[in-house]
Amino acid sequence: MSTENHSLIGVFKGQPRTVWVTAFAAVIAFMGIGLVDPILNTxxxxxxxxxxKLTQLFGVYMGVQVFAMLLTGWAAYKFGPKRTLTTGLVCIVVAAGVSAFATNIDQLIALRVIWGLGNALFIATALAFIVGQATGGQQGAILLYEAALGVGLAVGPLLGAVLGEWTWRAPFAGTALLMLAGAILCAAMLPADGPRSERKPVKLLDPIKALKNRVLLxxxxxxxxxxGALFTVIAWSPLAMGLRPIxxxxxxxxxxxxxxxxxxxxxxxxAEAIGERSGVIVAILAYLVTMAVAAVGVMDDQVWMIGLxxxxxGIPSGVLNTLFTGVAMSAADESTPRSVASAGYSFLRWMGAAASAIMVAYIAQWFGMAAPFWFAAGYCAIAVSALILAGNGPKLNEHEVPAEAALVGAEEF
Known part of the structure; x- marks a missing residue:
């Protein structure tokens, strides 16, 4: 992605309102990932x-998305992208709103299942609208989407912290209201779905079949x-630090x-300096070091070290968000559409997130409070080994979409 041709200022100028409406809803959807972090201890x-039970708030949220991602392409083909997207937003509104009135942790876990389903339906079609409507081409649209992702990840915890100082219920209610506004705007302003005959058919098991490609697998x-290492940070760090929401x-x-x-x-x-694959390896090794530092912080009871x-x-995480999918997608062959390969890749990737979020508390019970971070460092070592073992796949066409959200199959709608 050329930073010269697709600066943020250049991408933001002259975008139609449908792009801004979708981007606004995307920011709120991504806020849901980190919203719970500051209030987890509360x-x-x-x-x-x-x-x-607390870490299941992340585990079930990601787990349902793993399998829902296999359904979203089919749903968008059968019902239309706009209907799929709007249904996802409604699910989030209901789940977040009812969460504000939950009386026990099991109710919150059940509602996070609905929330995760809604998030999958929305995310899996949001990029389709951004790519289809944005000026500046697909790469510029991806940069705009990444900006929405980043804003959501940053604002979500801050909103959760500010409202969470009042009560842990407030962040859920606030998110429901914001997402309701996004749902109304999307329903009113996004273009209507065209006839099904204009959409390319998608089969449910196509993403799984794509994993027959050894390098992609x-x-x-x-x-x-x-x-898995990333969601150790998201799901375990708040409990390891034990801080007030703010x-x-x-x-x-x-x-x-x-x-x-x-x-x-x-x-x-x-990526321009050392290549996508080498950049990913360097970033994962940097992430490994941060996990080791967090583990030492827990062992020495130094909360500031965990927080640092x-x-x-976040630095290696951002790099990996941008580059990792490009590395995986370079393994796709001519027989497999890139969007289908992306869905198969995403299926395994987010399965790692769900498994990590569910297991992290048990790992701490069995091996001590620092153990989840040591395990996360081990996950990073395995990830690097896998990249080295896989080697280089075919070169990406510079005009194709190698970014994180390619799994939505935007080019198919």
């Missing part, structure tokens, strides 16, 4: 919830282990901000 105290496994929110705001900035500015430049490691980990 929820534990208020509801008397064990850590194994090994790269996807590497991505799964890195994402302090935890500031830390995760810094993490999200660095993720956004490095994804837009550092990742493309690193979380914030700094």
């Amino acid at each position: 929820i534990r105290i208020a509801l008397g919830a064990p850590e194994t 090994i790269n996807s496994i590497g991505a799964a282990f890195y994402t 302090y935890a929110g500031i830390i995760f705001f810094g993490w999200g901000l660095l993720t956004a900035l490095s994804g837009v500015f550092v990742g493309p430049r690193l 490691a979380v914030v700094i980990s």
Whole structure:
């Protein structure tokens, strides 16, 4: 992605309102990922919830997205992208709104299932509208999408922190209201779906079949282990630090901000300097170091060290958000459409997130509070080994979309 041709200022100028409406909704959707982080410890105290239940708020949220991603392409073909997207937003509104009235942790976990389903339906079609409507071509649209992702990751924890100082229920209610506004805007302003005959058919099992490609499979496994490390930070760091919502929110705001900035500015430049695959390996090794620092912080009871490691980990995370999918997609062959290969890759990657978020509390119970971070460092080592084992795939065409959200199959709608 050329940073010269697709600067943020250039991308933002002259975009139609349909792009801004979708981007606004995308920001709120991505806010949901980090919204719970600052209030996780508060929820534990208020509801008397064990850590194994708390981390399921992330595990089930990501787990349902893993399987929902296999359905979204089919749903968009059968019902239309706009209907699929709007249905996803409605699911998020309902889940977030009802969460504000939950009386126990099991209710919150069940509602996060609905929330995850809605997020998958929305994310899997949002990029289709941005790519289809944005000026500046596909790469510019991807940069705009990445900017929305970064803003959501940064603002979500901050909103959760500010509202969470009042009550842990407030962030859920606030998100529901914001997403309701996004849903109304999308329903009113996005173009209507065309006839089904104009959409390319998508079969449910096509993404799984794409994983028969050995190089794609090994790269996807590497991505799964890195994402497992990422969700160790998201799901375990708030409990390991035990901070008030405002302090935890500031830390995760810094993490999200660095993720956004490095994804837009550092990742493309690193790829230009040393190549996509080498850039991914360097970034994962840097992530490994931050996980080791966090583990030492837990062992020495130094909360500031854990917080610093979380914030700094946003730099390699942003780079990996931009580059990792490009590396995996370079393994796609001519017999497999890139969007289908992307969905198969995403299926394995987010399965790593779900498994990590569910297991992290059990790992801490069995091996100690620092163990999840040591395991995360081990995940990074496995991810690097997988990338080395996979080797280089075919070269990406510079005009194709190699970015994180390619899994939505935007070019197919």
